[in-house]
Amino acid sequence: MAFPMQAGPGENGVDLPSTARMHDYWLGGSHHTEGDRAFADHLAMVGPLIPYLVRTQRALLRRIVRYLLGQGVRQFVDIGSGLPTCGQVHEVAEGSDPPARVLYVDNDPEVAADGEDLLAGNDNAAFLALDFREPDRVLSDPAATRLLDPQQPVALLALAALQMIPDSDDPAGVVAGYLRAMCPGSYLALTHSGPDPQLAYACEMFDQMKFGPRHALYLRDPVAVQLFFTGLELVPPGIVPLPLWHPDPERDPTLQNPGQVPVHVGVGRKPGFVD
Template structure:
């Protein structure tokens, strides 16, 4: 979900800034506004490594999608997708196979129009303006509109979204509901922020500097992240820091890649 953020002074709503537009700014996209850029720069003051992590996750997404394509997957369900720009799933997949089908799911009203414009004319990519926490509704729409063929393998993507869903909303049950609707040979690919003292310090500084209220985040350790893959066959190298998941030879892992506070993993439904 392209979560809205409460800025100092309580600005919210359709015109409010949100994570999706901030990510687009850090990724070098064009679908952000001055308020998003200003807020993103404030985040970078208190947590200067966050823009790097956003870019590292986009590189990871590229590797994951290419890996899934190599396994024969041609359908993708991207949960909490944000803006489909700056090298997003449909661009990666359709570069290899123009017939690959991608459905983005995001309920944030402030980006819906942009999303539809970005996907206009692409018959194999669509956006569902639906809450990902309601898998029954999402799946009903997929079936009714014939957007994906659930009798064929589907890759369910949950990139940088599950940490924004608290345990009270049962994110593991949500993921299970999506996977239960898919056939054997389908996949789950996800990233998730783990506990990290530097991130916690950044969040505390953000509040202390009166930049506004940061989004609510639930950090989960590797053991908790592994629960999302229950019943699946983990793809090598398992659940690892994002820079360690099947890196390209030209990728720069940076210093101490094991300290990157984001886990990544892919699992196959047997």
């Protein structure tokens, strides 16, 4: 979720715009409504950078998943995941051998209902309608215990999820709660929006034009983002703008103008040996 603009999770329902479904629209998917499209077009009018950020982040997701598969990771927990469509984790990982296992977590019940339908019949993926700020509850759910082997490395994906959590909810503590339950050799991959005049202007214009309620967005600079990786080994090149993390020029046209992307990414490994 690169730039959430709906009401709180689960408050909108299918008749009002959903962040996840608007992202599906911008990504070229088919799991959205006319209301989502209209709202997304209004949002792009005041923040033309936003659809670009969504597409840039999805291209990054593909690079991260391919990298982690190359490191031998076959288990993924994607928090604040949105809809499992348009190149989501399980789709990128389908070619792995043995098959990767993916747990999606999003507390919007409408998104979860769609997610469960989309994953029906897939024994290697599941969707949980839970608040990802409760790692113990997420990881003790039957779906999690079925899919995840705690003795094997897991990748925690938090792509644009933590920017929806205020400091008062201790986002670093949320991340640490997941990592404590994961064995050495596990990974954290996250993206986070930083202070940016274009995003601030888009928020201001959105409010002035009275399009509707929107989530608060808690912007953090790279120094603050670094704190999420306390105790982890950062994967080179460290914390960088999205297009500069392991770029693939042949597949990713968003490599151009990385300075226009006010979002940073980092991937870190939990140290220790894995048998």
